Amino acid sequence: MANQPNQVLLTGAAGRIGTCLRELLPAYGYRLRCFDRLPVPGDPDAITADLRDAAALAAATEGVDAVVHLAGIPGEAPFADILTANIEGTYRLYDAARAAGVRRIVNAGSNHAVGFTERPADGGTVPVDTPQRPDTYYGLSKCFGENLASLYADRHGIETVSLRIGSFAPEPRSVRMLGTWLSPGDCARLMHAALTGPVAGHTVVYGISANTRAWWDLASARALGYRPLDDAEVFAAGLIAKLGELPADDPEFRYLGGRFTQTGG
Ligand code: 15L
Numbered sequence: 085m086a087n088q089p090n091q092v093l094l095t096g097a098a099g100r101i102g103t104c105l106r107e108l109l110p111a112y113g114y115r116l117r118c119f120d121r122l123p124v125p126g127d128p129d130a131i132t133a134d135l136r137d138a139a140a141l142a143a144a145t146e147g148v149d150a151v152v153h154l155a156g157i158p159g160e161a162p163f164a165d166i167l168t169a170n171i172e173g174t175y176r177l178y179d180a181a182r183a184a185g186v187r188r189i190v191n192a193g194s195n196h197a198v199g200f201t202e203r204p205a206d207g208g209t210v211p212v213d214t215p216q217r218p219d220t221y222y223g224l225s226k227c228f229g230e231n232l233a234s235l236y237a238d239r240h241g242i243e244t245v246s247l248r249i250g251s252f253a254p255e256p257r258s259v260r261m262l263g264t265w266l267s268p269g270d271c272a273r274l275m276h277a278a279l280t281g282p283v284a285g286h287t288v289v290y291g292i293s294a295n296t297r298a299w300w301d302l303a304s305a306r307a308l309g310y311r312p313l314d315d316a317e318v319f320a321a322g323l324i325a326k327l328g329e330l331p332a333d334d335p336e337f338r339y340l341g342g343r344f345t346q347t348g349g
Contacts, residue, residue, distance in 0.1 A: 088280050089149030089188065091115050095177060096154030097130060098122045101192065101252055101271060105152065108272035114279070119144045120155065135173035138180070145184035150279055153177050154192045160220040160348030170225035178236050188243040190278040191233055195248050195264065195290070195300070196223030196349075199341020209301040210340060212248075212288050219341035220348045230288060237285035245278035245308065249291035250300065256316045259323055259330045260342050263299040266291050267314035274310050281308025296320075299340060 092109070096102045097118035106127070109116060117131070119140075124130035133140030135155055145151070155177070156170040174191070181189055199219025201210060218224040226248075233244035250264035252271055266274070270293040278289070287308070290300035294312040297320070302310065330337035339345045 088113060091117060091148045092279065093117045093119060093144055093148040093151045093186075094154065095119045095135070095144075095151065096156065096192070097127070098124045099154055099158065101249075102154050104252075104268045104271055105154075105275060108268065109275060112272070112276045117144060117148060135176050136168075138176070141176060141180040142183065145180045145186055148184070148186055150188040150190065151177065151181055151186055152190045152192070152275060152279070156192075156225070157222065160222045160344065163221045166221040166225050170222070171228050174225070174229045174232060178232055178242070182236060182240045182242060186242065188245075188279065188283070189233065189236075190275060191229050191244055191246045193226040193229050193246045193248050193288075194223060195250050196220055196341045196344050197226040197230060197248055199223050199339060199344050201340045202338055203299065203340060209298055211301045212290060212304045219339065219344045222349070223341065223344065230286075234286045243283045244286045245281070245283055246286065246288045247274065247278065247291040248288060248300070252291075256319050256323065258336075259327055260336050262316045262320050262323065263292075263295055263297040264342075265293050265295055265314075265316040267293045267312075270294075270312040270314050273312060274305060277305065277308040277310035281310070283308070 092114045094116050098120040118124045118127050119131045131144050196219050198217050200217040216227045230246045236242045250266050251261045252266045256265040289305035293314040296317040335346050336342045
């Protein structure tokens with residue numbers, strides 16, 4: 085994107101990642117318009133509405149340069165709920181953005197779009213062009229989001245960066261997260277890169293920090309200008325002393341989606 089977007093719509097603004105971005109993104113020069121089903125603490129101008137509220141969504145997308153789309157159920161749930169919140173909700177967001185002439189969407193996807201992919205035997209990273217392999221209805225909805233983005237890029241010229249986010253948290257809490265962690269600071273850096281980096285149509289990137297034990301290849305994120313600064317390795321000794329190394333046949337270690345492949349998370 086030649087120019088940095090100014091006015092950015094943030095859906096899911098009251099959630100965990102939304103709360104982080106409300107704190108960190110304004111320092112990059114963005115003006116945020118917040119949207120959530122729940123009231124957004126400290127933001128009296130936030131739009132409190134459901135994504136199925138067409139009038140609210142039309143008002144929310146009017147005049148914005150870009151959207152960061154975080155809204156939706158953030159884990160496994162009954163299919164009917166995923167269908168409404170994640171699949172229909174994301175479709176409605178894209179169609180409102182198309183009608184409003186929005187140039188770019190940063191779409192929060194998940195590693196669970198490829199969760200049933202086995203980790204490479206050599207311990208290397210998985211490339212971004214690995215086939216979709218969802219581990220849950222939740223992961224399936226994230227595959228839908230990527231494919232919807234591809235359609236809207238080709239048909240309507242809306243640029244999208246789909247983020248396959250790993251494990252967003254203040255600190256890694258498990259041995260798996262030594263590979264999958266995305267720190268809050270790197271999350272903001274990634275969003276800024278996704279809002280400003282060069283994109284032709286639709287691109288998919290993984291969202292993790294500069295972890296020594298990274299599970300995913302960051303080449304496409306780096307091509308956008310993402311330069312992660314955090315590394316989960318500083319927590320490795322303490323976590324392994326407390327929890328032990330993961331056995332190779334443990335699903336948490338064997339599959340990219342970890343326990344989502346067994347229990348849906
Ligand atoms: C996700 O997509 C979830 O939203 C989050 O709660 C974590 O479970 C994360 O994936 C993960 O894989 O660690």
